[in-house]
Amino acid sequence: MHKTSKFSLPHSQCTPEAHYLNRRALIAGAAGAGALFASGTQAQENPDFQINGFNTTEEPNTLKDISSYNNFYEFGTSKEDPARYAHNLTTDPWSVEIDGLVERPGSYDLGDILKNVNIEERIYRFRCVEAWSMVIPWNGFELNQLLNLAGIQPSAKYVRMETLFRPEEMRGQRTRVLDWPYVEGLRLDEAMHPLTIMATGLYGKELPKQNGAPLRLVVPWKYGFKSIKSIVKITLTDEQPINSWQATNAREYGFYSNVNPNVNHPRWSQASERRIGGGLFAPRIKTLMFNGYEEHVADLYAGMDLRKYY
Numbered sequence: 001m002h003k004t005s006k007f008s009l010p011h012s013q014c015t016p017e018a019h020y021l022n023r024r025a026l027i028a029g030a031a032g033a034g035a036l037f038a039s040g041t042q043a044q045e046n047p048d049f050q051i052n053g054f055n056t057t058e059e060p061n062t063l064k065d066i067s068s069y070n071n072f073y074e075f076g077t078s079k080e081d082p083a084r085y086a087h088n089l090t091t092d093p094w095s096v097e098i099d100g101l102v103e104r105p106g107s108y109d110l111g112d113i114l115k116n117v118n119i120e121e122r123i124y125r126f127r128c129v130e131a132w133s134m135v136i137p138w139n140g141f142e143l144n145q146l147l148n149l150a151g152i153q154p155s156a157k158y159v160r161m162e163t164l165f166r167p168e169e170m171r172g173q174r175t176r177v178l179d180w181p182y183v184e185g186l187r188l189d190e191a192m193h194p195l196t197i198m199a200t201g202l203y204g205k206e207l208p209k210q211n212g213a214p215l216r217l218v219v220p221w222k223y224g225f226k227s228i229k230s231i232v233k234i235t236l237t238d239e240q241p242i243n244s245w246q247a248t249n250a251r252e253y254g255f256y257s258n259v260n261p262n263v264n265h266p267r268w269s270q271a272s273e274r275r276i277g278g279g280l281f282a283p284r285i286k287t288l289m290f291n292g293y294e295e296h297v298a299d300l301y302a303g304m305d306l307r308k309y310y
């Protein structure tokens, strides 16, 4: 876990976890005391939230939180299954097939991709549709860089992505919980947005397999299920793709899946969230429109009825 690989940043260029943990301990102490007086049901504003460039100033979750409470149905449906079983996945060598409406279709070796993109650290809020959230220091590159390597044809309107299908190593794929392989999609302008990244690491280390190694999408203004893991195929198309959750239950999961406190999931409210690692008594925090990234992305949806396009 500690080796610096071709998928991650040299340690000097990234956020050391210990630095955060010290600050976090102080904040957790303060929040813990406050929680004694806070009402259990009323959601609170998050006083630590600000966006600095693209990064949030909130305290990141620990690597342990981030890598032990996961959704990755290829390894099972419980939150602990991915950490328990994902070590079986072979992630090197890895290549990504890029096809459809591109100038240079083909199989792109991950090592070659990484030589041609700019890896940065991005500290993003992550909000799951199940109403929990985390703050995650990713290492990765903007998806637009990869799409430009392949060359986008003018008729392309959407990007469709697929996860690896390898049931020998992904035990969940031996069951029919989802229709494999896992599929996700974005509108092309969403995919080209500079907030949309392909993550290759966490805290400057190689991406843990349970988090979608060696290459996973991160779209911070959308619910977490859009962040497809272990990607092996990218197709540019002129048709809106149907994602795996939509295919499973279209009434509950749509194509856009933008974080929106005003549009509830049919079975639960989306107005507030529980920050993982905040402790048992931490008050729920209010969910922000587009997960706090409204100033960056609201224009993409100008004039659209977000109740209809959920």
Ligand code: MTE
Pocket (backbone or CB within 6 Å): 069, 070, 071, 072, 073, 074, 128, 129, 163, 182, 210, 211, 212, 223, 224, 225, 226, 227, 228, 229, 230
């Ligand atoms: N990608 C694949 N291939 N399979 C999955 O089951 N789960 C999604 C998303 N990407 C999933 C996936 C869901 S529901 C969430 S909330 C996030 O991954 C969880 O990412 P994390 O485990 O890194 O927090």
